[in-house]
Amino acid sequence: MMSGKRKIGRGVAIVGAGMSNFGMFPDKDSKDLFAEAFSEMLASVDKGFDPADIQAAWIGNFSNDFFVHQAHWGPIIADLTGIVPRAVTRTEGACASSTLAMRDGLMAIASGMYDIVLAGGVEEMSKCTTEEVTEGLALATSPYEGEAGYTFPGVFGALATAYFHKYGAGREHLMNITIKSHENAPLNPKGQFKQTIRDLMEARKAKAAKKGEQVPDWADEKEALFDPRFNPPVAWPMHLYDCCPISDGASCILMVAEELAKSFTDNPIYIVGFGQGSGRGLHACPSLTSFEANKQAAAEAYGMSGLTPKDVQFAEVHDCFSIAELIHIEDLGFFGEGEGYKAVAEGETRREGRMPINTSGGLKCKGHPVGATGTAQMYEVWKQLRGEAGERQIPGRDLYIGATQNLGGTGGTCTFTIFERR
Amino acid sequence: MEERPFSDISYRKYLDEDKFMGSRCRKCGQIYVPPRRFCLECRSEDMEWHELKGEGELAAYTCISIGPSFMIEEGYDRKNPYCTGVVTLAEGPRMVARIEGVDARDPESIKIGTPMKVEFLHRGEGDKARTFLAFRPL
Numbered sequence: 001m002m003s004g005k006r007k008i009g010r011g012v013a014i015v016g017a018g019m020s021n022f023g024m025f026p027d028k029d030s031k032d033l034f035a036e037a038f039s040e041m042l043a044s045v046d047k048g049f050d051p052a053d054i055q056a057a058w059i060g061n062f063s064n065d066f067f068v069h070q071a072h073w074g075p076i077i078a079d080l081t082g083i084v085p086r087a088v089t090r091t092e093g094a095c096a097s098s099t100l101a102m103r104d105g106l107m108a109i110a111s112g113m114y115d116i117v118l119a120g121g122v123e124e125m126s127k128c129t130t131e132e133v134t135e136g137l138a139l140a141t142s143p144y145e146g147e148a149g150y151t152f153p154g155v156f157g158a159l160a161t162a163y164f165h166k167y168g169a170g171r172e173h174l175m176n177i178t179i180k181s182h183e184n185a186p187l188n189p190k191g192q193f194k195q196t197i198r199d200l201m202e203a204r205k206a207k208a209a210k211k212g213e214q215v216p217d218w219a220d221e222k223e224a225l226f227d228p229r230f231n232p233p234v235a236w237p238m239h240l241y242d243c244c245p246i247s248d249g250a251s252c253i254l255m256v257a258e259e260l261a262k263s264f265t266d267n268p269i270y271i272v273g274f275g276q277g278s279g280r281g282l283h284a285c286p287s288l289t290s291f292e293a294n295k296q297a298a299a300e301a302y303g304m305s306g307l308t309p310k311d312v313q314f315a316e317v318h319d320c321f322s323i324a325e326l327i328h329i330e331d332l333g334f335f336g337e338g339e340g341y342k343a344v345a346e347g348e349t350r351r352e353g354r355m356p357i358n359t360s361g362g363l364k365c366k367g368h369p370v371g372a373t374g375t376a377q378m379y380e381v382w383k384q385l386r387g388e389a390g391e392r393q394i395p396g397r398d399l400y401i402g403a404t405q406n407l408g409g410t411g412g413t414c415t416f417t418i419f420e421r422r
Numbered sequence: 423m424e425e426r427p428f429s430d431i432s433y434r435k436y437l438d439e440d441k442f443m444g445s446r447c448r449k450c451g452q453i454y455v456p457p458r459r460f461c462l463e464c465r466s467e468d469m470e471w472h473e474l475k476g477e478g479e480l481a482a483y484t485c486i487s488i489g490p491s492f493m494i495e496e497g498y499d500r501k502n503p504y505c506t507g508v509v510t511l512a513e514g515p516r517m518v519a520r521i522e523g524v525d526a527r528d529p530e531s532i533k534i535g536t537p538m539k540v541e542f543l544h545r546g547e548g549d550k551a552r553t554f555l556a557f558r559p560l
Binding site for chain 2: 131134135144145146148149154155160161162232235236237281282283288
C-alpha cells in the first residue's frame with residue numbers, strides 16, 4: 001500500500017497576488033479581466049519584479065468554451081501577459097480550476113523544474129442567460145445527477161434536506177451564513193455585492209413605496225429571507241440568497257521557490273500544506289452530509305503541514321451555496337459534525353468570531369467566476385496574512401496561518417491549502 | 423440472463439425495458455447501481471446483472487424551480503417546480519432519481535424516510551426517446 005505523508009519537495013512561497021473586480025461586466029472580456037488581476041499582482045510584489053522572469057504559468061478555466069465559445073485559454077493568456085513563447089497550460093476542475101493551476105505550479109517548483117511561476121484563473125459567465133449558465137454549470141454534475149434533472153443548486157438543496165433531517169437544522173440556520181457573508185460584503189471593494197441584507201431590505205421597501213405598492217413590514221433579516229417575494233426558491237431549500245451569483249472575473253498569484261522569496265518581498269506567504277481529493281456523485285458518496293473529497297484533501301494538507309484544524313486561524317471556503325459552507329467547516333475539522341450550524345448561529349464564523357470564515361464576503365457576495373475563484377480565495381488569505389485587508393481585516397489578531405478550501409462540481413473535486421506567514 | 427456489458431449504455435437500455443438493473447459481484451456479493459465493471463470492495467471483475475426490487479426510502483430531495491432545458495420542455499418552471507431526490511434502495515445502495523407523486527409546490531410536505539417504489543418515465547419519441555428512472559411514494 002502506497003501511503004504515508006505527502007511532502008513538498010522544495011518550499012514554495014507566494015510573493016504577489018491580484019484580482020480583478022468581480023461582477024457582471026458587459027463591456028469587459030476574459031482578457032480585460034485577467035489583465036486587471038495581472039497588473040495588480042505585478043504592483044503587489046514589494047521589491048519589484050520583471051514579468052519576463054515568469055518561467056511558466058497555469059490558468060484555471062472551467063467552461064469559457066460553453067460561456068463564450070472560446071477554448072484553449074493557455075496561449076491567449078500567454079500572449080496577453082507577454083509570457084509567450086513560454087508554457088502556459090489551462091487547468092480544469094470545474095469550480096476548483098484555478099486551485100488546480102496553483103497545484104501544478106506548486107508541484108513544478110517543488111520538483112525543481114521551475115523557480116518562478118504564475119497561477120491564476122478566469123471565467124466570463126454573464127454574457128449567458130441564467131438558464132444557459134445553469135445548464136453550463138450542470139455539465140459538471142455527475143452524469144446520473146444530470147439525468148435525474150438535478151441542477152447545481154438542486155444537488156446542494158438535496159444535501160441540505162439530508163443535513164436538516166440528520167441534525168435538526170433548518171433554513172433559518174442557513175440564513176445565518178447568508179447574513180454573515182453580507183455583513184462582510186460592504187468591506188470588500190472588489191466584490192460583486194456590497195450591501196448587507198438590511199441594506200437590500202431597505203432598498204426593496206423604498207422600491208415598493210415608490211411604485212405605490214404595499215411596503216413589506218419585515219421585523220428582521222430572517223423574516224425577509226423567509227418571504228418568497230424577497231427570496232424566491234431556486235431549488236428548495238436553496239433560495240436566491242442561498243446561491244452565489246453569476247460572475248465575471250480573474251485572479252492570479254506569483255509563486256517562487258522559497259530560497260528566492262526574500263528577493264521579492266520581506267513578507268512572503270508560504271504554502272505549507274496542500275491536499276486534493278475526488279468524490280462520487282450523490283448516489284455513491286458515503287455520506288449525504290459530507291464531501292469525501294474534502295476529507296481526503298484535509299487529511300493530506302494537515303499531514304503535509306503538521307498542522308491541525310485548531311492551528312488554522314481563518315479560512316476562505318467554497319460557499320457556492322449556503323449549505324456548502326456549513327458542510328465544509330465541519331469536513332475540515334473547524335467544527336464537529338452537526339455542530340457547524342450551532343457555531344454559525346453563535347457568531348463564531350463572523351469576522352470578530354473565533355474562526356472567521358469568508359471575510360471576503362465569500363462566493364455569495366464577492367462573486368464566483370468559477371475558474372477564478374480558487375486563486376481569488378488565496379488573494380484574500382494573502383491580504384489577511386499580510387495585514388492588508390483594509391476595513392475587512394480580521395480585528396485584534398496576529399494572523400499567521402490561513403487556509404482556502406475550493407470545491408469543483410458537486411464535490412467531485414475538493415482542495416484544501418494551508419498558508420503560513422513566518 | 424443475456425450478456426450485456428456492465429455499462430451506462432446497457433443500464434439505460436434496461437430502463438427502456440422497464441428494468442432497474444445493477445451489477446453484483448459474484449465473489450463478494452456487493453451490488454452496484456448503476457452497474458460497475460469492477461468491484462470496488464474486492465477488486466474482482468467477475469460481475470453479474472442483478473435486477474433490483476425497486477423499493478427504497480427517500481434519503482434526500484429538492485424541488486427545482488429553474489431546471490435544465492429538457493425539464494423545461496416537459497413543462498416545469500418557477501410556477502411548476504419538480505422534485506428530484508436520492509433514494510436508499512432496499513438492497514443498500516443509493517440512487518438519484520426523479521420523484522413523482524409528491525407536491526413539489528409544498529416541499530415541506532415531502533418527508534425523508536418515505537417508502538418509495540420505482541417507476542419508469544418514458545419521454546420523447548423516435549431518436550429522442552429516453553427513459554428516466556423515477557420513484558413514487560408507496
